[in-house]
Amino acid sequence: MTMQATPGQLVGQRVRRREDPRLVKGRGSYVDDMKLPGMLHLAFKRSDVAHGIIRSIDTSAAEAMPGVELVLTGAQLAEIIPPMPVATPFPAPDHHAVTPDRVRYVGEPIAVVVATDRFLAADAADVIEVDIEELPAVIDPERAANGDPAVIHEAFENNLAVPFAPAGTGVNPETLEVEDESALNEAFENADVVVSQRMFSQRLVPNAMEPRGVIARFEPGNDELTVWSTTQNPHIARTLLAAILGMGQHQVRVIAPDVGGGFGSKINVYGEDFAAAAISRDIGRPVKWIEDRSEAFMTTIHGRDVIGYIDLAATGEGKVTAVKMRLIADIGAYEMVLTAAIPTLVAFMISGVYDIPVVRAELTEVFTNKMPTDAYRGAGRPEGIYFLERAMDMLASELGMDPADVRRVNFIQPDQFPYTTAGGMVYDSGEYERLLDQALENAGWEQMKADRDAARAEGRIVGLGMSFYTEICGFGPSAAMPTVGLWEHASVSVERDGKVRASSGASSHGQGHETTFAQMLADDLGIPMDDISIIHGDTGQVREGTGTFGSRSQVVGGTALLMASGKVKDKMRVFAAQMLETQPGDLSFSDGMIGPTGQEDTGVAFAEVAGFAYIPIPLPPDTEPGLSEEAFWEPEGFTWPFGCYITQVEIDRDTGELELQRFVGVDDCGNVINPLIVAGQIHGGIAQGVGQALTEEAVYDEGSGQLLTASFMDYQIPRARDFPRFELDHTVTPSPLNPMGVKGIGEAGTIGSTPSIVNAAVDALSGHGVEHIDMMLRPEKLWRLIQGGDA
């Protein structure tokens, strides 16, 4: 089998996204666009208190409304489906699709109404009377970890989901026991300088443009369930739905039509999905539920919410000798599919891009009366890199070093790859200093510093920030998620007319798979992109799959596609060789022709070979007719893209308002298939990272447990006018772990931008004695610091 090396004719080109004309003209097809005959609509009665015991539910008024077909309480639903699944190795409390007995966060479903239209269903849910005996709301995770003011799940003492998970130097990786503290203690005892800081990566709301939605259609005639879902991973959804419903995987089909973003929040299969499927099976009619924006704020998973107590030991020259992170993750009221696993990724990031001999992370995960957290763009890596990159800046400040220099002296060097961190992570490739130099040059770092100092001399509050990230991409191998598996599946079929149908288990929800995958296959097969259709998001058409998350689609899905394409090409060579009376091994694919390498135009047309493969007279020996191949591919390890973001901010002395004035970024995601799509991913990622730094924070009221930021009137996702032009560039350090040398780019911008901006703000306020500021950087917080107070 051969694989096309990048770049080719289309690979590496700024090809415009094929899906965009459909999507921007309103011709996409989303779950809510589907209307099935006889379809009923669901609405959920939700808890308006954070914590309490359900004493009684009166559904009689709802049931009496004309058009209401069915009302089910949580207890009634629990009779037909078991609690929901998790895919992590940690113990989890029972989590019902609709709670049968207690409420544990505001918005938790208590009952579900099935009615002939959506509005009626909402009206009926509104008149369900629920009597709840309120319990104290558990909001502060550090208090919660002492069982204060209440215990949320009886089986989890002191609200500890994961009581203490250590990793790193001195920790036995098999038993997870701390066996040796000496290296850690020595590093801190012998340090010339120690930086210690409590930091907080605050809770965020993912806010996909399209809220969640589901249609479930059980066909009693053939016992088959079809579910249309806004999922990022239809095959995982199929597996979980089948398991909970007690059905075979062959009886469940999940279709993800056009999906309007997910950012990780649509990895999960939610209670509403299970309830819809169970109800459709129960009543034999299709049912639909579409989340509204209020529900999306309150009841789609949240992200981050990790406190880090960071200690960093270093020499007087700025060489880091040890890092310790004590992490407290507020995971909310329950564990969802990946909830408990996400904070472990924070610990994986402890070394960043630095050659640090001693590291230790200690993770505690705590239940509170909030929406559960789970994967949100970056998922653990933003928290880890934020903690480390803030600490690196604090070290630079402590030593009076340039932030670039303190990073430079600690970089893992190119000849150290593959590099194993003290925490056991294996990095595939990296050339950090080259990228840093590129970023400094593009930014005009020395001039930026001079300009900052001049502005300060005028009394302006100007600061510069830098961050250098790496992150984990290309999620696989399966050992990294043993409950699900982390490979990808692909198929490539060449039809009789030479057109190609290719499928991938990686399910696009905005990333542009239909374009990048087609670019890649067009080059590999030597045919036009327009002759290739990419099929994804339907377990009925795509035989197997894992899904799109963790910046894995190009790395894992792309490689699987190339493998399937390679198999098809091998077979086409056999047919072509017979037609050309030559040997298969001598044949290549180019410009729609298959012929001797370098002289493809003297061969036979791709389409002609395709036609012959389906009417093979005579059939070549030991060959099956037809051209349809599939492949599974699992990587042997993660890929580790990296980059450096340099920012400049100015803070209004009178109001504390912060203006982001410059953003200079250099990323390295290995080889690039489509620079336009890569730039789009980086832009979007930066926007969300800036959001975390400056404008976004999900705040629950300490007393009542109400979500105070439950609408776009209160929760600001950044707008285009909040950004300067992004000055972006890249270097290329291919990954050796896949044939295309790609690394993944979906989350990078989110990870690198946040610490850079906070570092810039701290730099700006360094003259006011400020050493650290917790996010988000509210104007009032900055104003107070300028006034000389505490944030």
Added chain:
Amino acid sequence: MIPSAFDYQRAGSIAEAIALKQGAEGDARFIAGGHSLIPLMKLRLAEPSLLIDISGIPGLSGVSEDGGRVSIGALTTHAELESDSVLLASAPVVAEAAGEIGDQQVRNRGTIGGSLAHADPASDLPAVVVALDASIHIAGAGGERTVAAGDFFSGLFEVDLAEDELITSVSFDAPSQAAYAKLRHPASHFAIVGVAASLTVEGGVCTGARVAVTGASTHAQRLGAVEEALTGSSLDDDAIAAASAAADVDDVNADLAGSEEYRQAMTRVFTGRAIAAAAAR
């Protein structure tokens, strides 16, 4: 985000709108642009049984000027105010404030009459009409009447407007020098604090000042101490600083976007900015 069921009727005239309102059973509400009422309905914080749509009533939209008196129809949208040539020439402060409201979609739908009648404590235009000493013209079953803007706003969502009355227009004398300065709520773009200042300047001396704040408290209100401090001053930097330092508000709002202390401080900051901008006009 799904409102309760309601009936809907379009009124073709002011008289019809008032008659519909008087004849309605249950909670009937006038609706113009809907950008205050509909969000409340979607959260079921407002559940009117009938919406009387007044947006099609002829003659209630547009800006005119006659002998230095500017009149704005109640149904004029914020987007229209923002780009109106009469306002840009005679009262740019109104266009300026309207352009700061919400986002483009909100400005395309929201109306000045709706904004004033709803009287959100953080909406922009109430401060402007108070600073301009505008007259608010009202029609109702009992006929027409006029209220001074300074008397119109009386408390949290409280205005001098009966159930069966609606605003028909707003009028004011074209200000000689006026400006609006605002600290935007980052998410909603409402005013955390917004200050409108209208100055009369003769021979370099401020002979009259009306300064009003919104966002800081329950309703738009004048900053009397600031006005006093300005009157007779030369409007130099020191005078503006001294006057804005006198800004003081009771019942200060506090939320995630700003504590009471921050809002008080921002009231002083934006008072200074509004006065300086007006003085420079």
